[in-house]
Amino acid sequence: MNTHYRNGRRGAVLAVVVWSVAICAIVVAAVQILAYRQATLGAEALGRVQARWAARAGVETMLAIMEYHTESPEVDDPMALARDMEGHSSGELDTGLFDIRHFQDGVDWAGPLDEHSKLNINKVTKAELLNVPDMSPDVADSLIDWRDDNDEVEATGAESDYYANRGLTYQPRNADFRTVGEMELVAGCWPEYVRGEDWNLNNRLDPQENDGSLTWPDDKPDGILDPGWSGYFTAYSRTSALSPSGEPRLALAEASAEDVAERTGLSQAQAEQLLTWAKSGTPKLSQLLTAPLETLASGGGAAGSTAGRTGRSSGGRGGSAGALPSNLLSKIFNECTLDDLSRPFPGRANINTVSAKVLENVLDINPRLVDTIVGRRDARPEGLTSVIDLLGMEGITPQILSSIADHFDVVSSVYSITSRGTSATTGAECEMFVVVDRSQLPVKILEYREQ
Ligand SMILES: [Ca+2]
Ligand SMILES: [Ca+2]
Ligand SMILES: [Ca+2]
Ligand SMILES: [Ca+2]
Numbered sequence: 408m409n410t411h412y413r414n415g416r417r418g419a420v421l422a423v424v425v426w427s428v429a430i431c432a433i434v435v436a437a438v439q440i441l442a443y444r445q446a447t448l449g450a451e452a453l454g455r456v457q458a459r460w461a462a463r464a465g466v467e468t469m470l471a472i473m474e475y476h477t478e479s480p481e482v483d484d485p486m487a488l489a490r491d492m493e494g495h496s497s498g499e500l501d502t503g504l505f506d507i508r509h510f511q512d513g514v515d516w517a518g519p520l521d522e523h524s525k526l527n528i529n530k531v532t533k534a535e536l537l538n539v540p541d542m543s544p545d546v547a548d549s550l551i552d553w554r555d556d557n558d559e560v561e562a563t564g565a566e567s568d569y570y571a572n573r574g575l576t577y578q579p580r581n582a583d584f585r586t587v588g589e590m591e592l593v594a595g596c597w598p599e600y601v602r603g604e605d606w607n608l609n610n611r612l613d614p615q616e617n618d619g620s621l622t623w624p625d626d627k628p629d630g631i632l633d634p635g636w637s638g639y640f641t642a643y644s645r646t647s648a649l650s651p652s653g654e655p656r657l658a659l660a661e662a663s664a665e666d667v668a669e670r671t672g673l674s675q676a677q678a679e680q681l682l683t684w685a686k687s688g689t690p691k692l693s694q695l696l697t698a699p700l701e702t703l704a705s706g707g708g709a710a711g712s713t714a715g716r717t718g719r720s721s722g723g724r725g726g727s728a729g730a731l732p733s734n735l736l737s738k739i740f741n742e743c744t745l746d747d748l749s750r751p752f753p754g755r756a757n758i759n760t761v762s763a764k765v766l767e768n769v770l771d772i773n774p775r776l777v778d779t780i781v782g783r784r785d786a787r788p789e790g791l792t793s794v795i796d797l798l799g800m801e802g803i804t805p806q807i808l809s810s811i812a813d814h815f816d817v818v819s820s821v822y823s824i825t826s827r828g829t830s831a832t833t834g835a836e837c838e839m840f841v842v843v844d845r846s847q848l849p850v851k852i853l854e855y856r857e858q
């Protein structure tokens with residue numbers, strides 16, 4: 408009995424040991440699975456953080472370059488900033504890499520997008536809007552109504568009644584557009600027109616924007632980003648209070664003749680004539696291209712040259728008899744302003760970066776002339792140092808330049824940085840879209856998105 412009992416007891420101990428081992432094995436396995444899962448989750452989280460900081464490193468690099476060039480502008484090389492940013496548009500860190508690119512005129516460029524390569528939607532005229540593909544007169548009128556400060560409906564436009572009658576809960580801003588996306592609130596501005604293929608408005612060709620109808624949007628999968636109206640217009644560009652030389656621009660509405668003479672090289676008498684003209688009526692600098700100063704100062708030479716706009720049928724030379732020589736015009740265009748720069752003012756396009764499509768499809772410039780402008784500026788890596796430099800180009804008469812000159816400058820204040828960061832360990836990605844105004848220091852972030 409005792410033996411039997413002893414044997415039975417031994418068997419029970421054995422069974423308990425075996426069960427304990429089995430349970431331990433299960434527990435260990437479970438702990439291992441849990442630890443593995445947590446490690447994987449940890450690696451994924453770490454990868455996301457790495458990607459985010461890599462993207463941020465790209466943005467910070469661009470900000471530093473912009474600040475440097477605002478502090479120390481290169482008057483004879485207005486494109487130095489763009490070249491510097493392009494040269495540092497990708498980089499590798501210990502934990503990831505960043506890459507900054509944008510699409511324009513069918514080309515995938517390195518570096519941030521110059522918002523001054525487009526026209527400011529707050530400055531374009533109705534006639535210019537009507538040149539734009541897919542634009543109809545009622546939509547052009549509605550865009551004007553949205554930004555003008557009154558409630559009077561343009562011919563076929565839309566003011567607050569139109570929106571109220573359609574049960575919409577918003578009204579026209581009756582002030583400047585703040586983003587290009589805001590255009591989609593305007594009657595008839597369908598997102599398909601505004602965004603084209605760039606559905607996420609990041610200036611980059613994303614996979615879903617290049618796979619046809621497989622995913623939204625229904626794009627043309629040709630490896631080229633068609634940005635729709637967002638490729639023509641910006642709401643971000645701002646006129647800098649600083650001239651290309653880095654000095655505060657001289658406001659002709661309040662400047663003294665002595666200051667003007669000193670900054671521009673005009674004689675005292677010419678400076679006085681310039682100021683007499685600048686302080687009367689609604690002057691535009693472009694008038695200086697086609698009329699003598701004394702005529703303008705005595706109230707003649709009215710803005711008339713707009714009649715000869717475009718150069719679609721390239722006009723002949725001449726007509727500038729008595730106008731100032733180009734070296735003085737360059738100084739006036741670069742150093743002086745007729746704009747009120749005491750508040751953010753819609754920016755001009757930069758002749759050194761302006762999209763060929765903008766010249767052709769919005770300003771209605773003869774395609775041959777567009778080729779000349781783009782070809783000649785691209786042959787000069789430092790860029791044009793004044794809008795007046797265009798006068799030396801074949802086919803560009805003072806009349807033609809006068810019709811477009813008020814749209815242009817040779818420097819840019821606002822850039823859009825689309826920085827994509829990639830984690831070195833997991834390949835996770837993070838994209839930052841940052842719009843920056845570098846016309847003052849420290850630079851100002853106008854918009855920030857992350858995805
Ligand atoms: Ca209005
Ligand atoms: Ca895109
Ligand atoms: Ca698609
Ligand atoms: Ca395409």
